[in-house]
Amino acid sequence: MTPVQTSSPATTHSPELRAAAAHLGRRRFLTVTGAAAALAFAVNLPTAGTASAAELDAAKIKSDPFTLGVGSGDPHPASVLLWTRLAPSPYESDSGLPRARVSVRWEISHDERFTRIVRRGTTTAHPEFDHSVHVEVTGLDADRFYFYRFRAGAWISPVGRTRTAPARSANTGELKLAAVSCQAYHDGYFTAYKHLAAEDLDVVIHLGDYLYEYAVTAVGGARNYTDRRLPAHYNRETITLEDYRLRYGLYKSDPDLMAAHAAHPFIVTWDDHETENNYAGETPENDVPPEEFLLRRAAAYRAYWENQPLRTPQRPDGADMRLYRRLHFGRLAQFDILDTRQYRSDQAYGDGWQVPGPESEDPARTMTGATQERWLLDGWQQSRATWNLLPQQVTFAQRRDVPRPDFKLSMDGWDGYPASRERILDGAEAAGLENLMVLTGDVHVGYGFDLKADFDDPASRTVGTEIVATSIASGKDGADKPSNWTNLTTANPHLKFYNGRRGYVTVTLGTQQARADFKTVSAVTTPGAPLSTAGSFVTEAGDPGLKPA
Structure with missing residues (x-):
């Protein structure tokens, strides 16, 4: 086994810079530069727990504050996280509300008509958190669906549907999830989500690139609105x-x-675009001062938490946020949700496709950082689940671009961190995992991979599977067979499926097998496209590898 790195390049910057990002609300800029200080005033993060002195009577809210809907996430056996955000005018900088706290009532029920309410309460939407609401509802029954809603003054939110997980010791027979990623608003409509909302699912896993940092034109980019204009x-x-x-x-x-959020609970993790394209730890994409990027990262992380159904342990502290976490679904499945952005080494040879070499193959390089890597491997040692799922961001399997000796690999994926990948696979083997399934986003295509003990030897043992969800919209309409389809399928015999349309993938886990259905829409640059299944595969429990269903 390749030795585990004991320190991460993601922790090299001075404590003063991290402190500056963590304490912007106190205007304690310490050693940050003048440019970074100016940015800090724009970010204006409050200290955790700060509350506004003013309180707004919710009865005075004149227009619907629930314009962004509702959501739920991270189901536990006895609890679930409920989310909403008050925003009467979501396209305005103040969301249409004064800087005052607002009382919000919530209730959760066995039925959609709320005749059998099981829990209710009141929480506060703080302006410091952009009037977002995160309610951790406890004391619920395990393994059942619930309905929930919020009230602010006379306004009632849409109804959401969520569920709790089975008890850790429960012998659960089936779990159906969907995996999604990469939803560039400017590249097209989120039509796939309309179809996903109608699916019979237990949970949706979002694998990153929930938003993009790039500019969106007045007509919505490829959406090409003719009936409205977006603010400048x-x-x-x-x-x-x-x-x-x-x-x-x-x-x-x-x-x-x-x-989609109202129909299903979400488990979320980020990739790069929620902050900036292809950043690595504390290293930005472009040549900007590190303190300036940390301030930007703090702003991005704060907004991410505010707008996602995440629990209190995930609330960021300045430029740091503990997003990796573990969830269970009875004895059937264990989810180890990774963060492969915040702690990784900088990409070797730049962040594109490059010929691998000593820099990328350095054993000290890490995708996860040493602490997260140890957390993952220790958790696998304790796992008793039939299926161990690894939701993460970037392609895990080897992916050569051409079937020639002069092939290149993506330095932004695990191919740019092969020693880190080897440690993960060695750890899975040491833990005795028989059914490892990696769930991936990022690349705007659907892939199905067999994970090999030795990717350079097609005859080597298959040790797991990787299911890559295509994008919701990123990349615009796509094609069933992208231009590099022949090269990739020939160069990578462990690649069992490849499709370049938009959509999502559903995975049905059972005690004997798992089934993956790659579902696509014909177009996203025009709304309302139908859904079709581009491919279906199964992998048997105890016998990893994808076979056509």
Whole structure:
């Protein structure tokens, strides 16, 4: 086994810079530069727990504050997280509310008509958190569906549907999930979410790129609106906290995305575009001062937490946020949700496709950082689940670009961190995992891979499977067979499925096998495209490898 790195390049910057990002609300800039200080005023993060002195009577809210819908996430056996955000005017910098706290009532019921309410309460929407609400409802029954809603003054939110997980010791027979990723608003409509909302699912796993930092034109980019115009402040890259908050307001106002959140609980993790393209740890994409990027990262992380159904342990502290976490679904499945952005080494040879070499193959390189890697491997040692799922961001399997000796690999994926990948696979073997399934996003295509003990030897043992969810919209319409289809399928015999349309993948886990259905829409540059199944595969429990269903 390749030795585990004991320190991560993601922790090399001075404590003063991290402190500056963590304490912007106190205006304690310490050693940050003048440019970073100016950015800090724009970010304006409060200290955790800070509350506004003013209180707004919710009865005075004159227009619907639930324009961004509702959501739920991270189901536990006895609890679930409920989310909403008050935003009467989500395209405005103040969301249409004064800087005052608002009382919000919530209730959760066995039935959609709320005649059998099991829990209710009141929480506060703080302006410091952009009037977002995160309610951790406890004391629920395990393994059942619930309905929930919020009230603010006379306004009632849409009804959401969620569920709790089975008890850790429960012998659960089946779990059906969907995996999604990469939803560039400017590349097209979120039509796939409309279809996903109608699916019979237990949970949706979002694998990253929930939003993009790039400018969105007045006509919505490829959406090419003819009936409305977006405000000019969307036509710039996101930098400040206000920028990121406004961008979430745009994305989360999409009716198809709102429908999906209302229909199913989500488990979320990020990739790069929620902050900046291809950043690595504390290293930005472009040549900007490190303190400036940390401030940007703090703003992005703060807005991410505010707008996602995440629990209190995931609330960020300045430029740091503990997003990796573990969930269970009875004895059937264990989910180890990874963060492969915040702690990784900088990409070798740049962040594109490159010929591998000593820099990329350095054993000290890490995708996860040493602490997260140890957390994962220790958790696998304790796992008693039939299926061990690894939701994460970037392609895990080897992916050569051409079937020739001069092939290149993506330095942004695990191919740019082969020693880190080897440690993960060695750890799975040491833990005795028989059914490892990696869930991946990022690349805007659907892949199905067999994970090999030795990717350079097609005859080597298959040790797991990787299911790559295509994008919701990123990459525009796509094609069933992208231009590199022949090269990739020939160069990588462990690649069992490849499709370049938009959509999502559903995975049905049973005690004997898992089934993956790759579902696609014909177009996203025009709304309302139908859904079809591009491919279906199964992998048997105890016998990893994908076979046509």
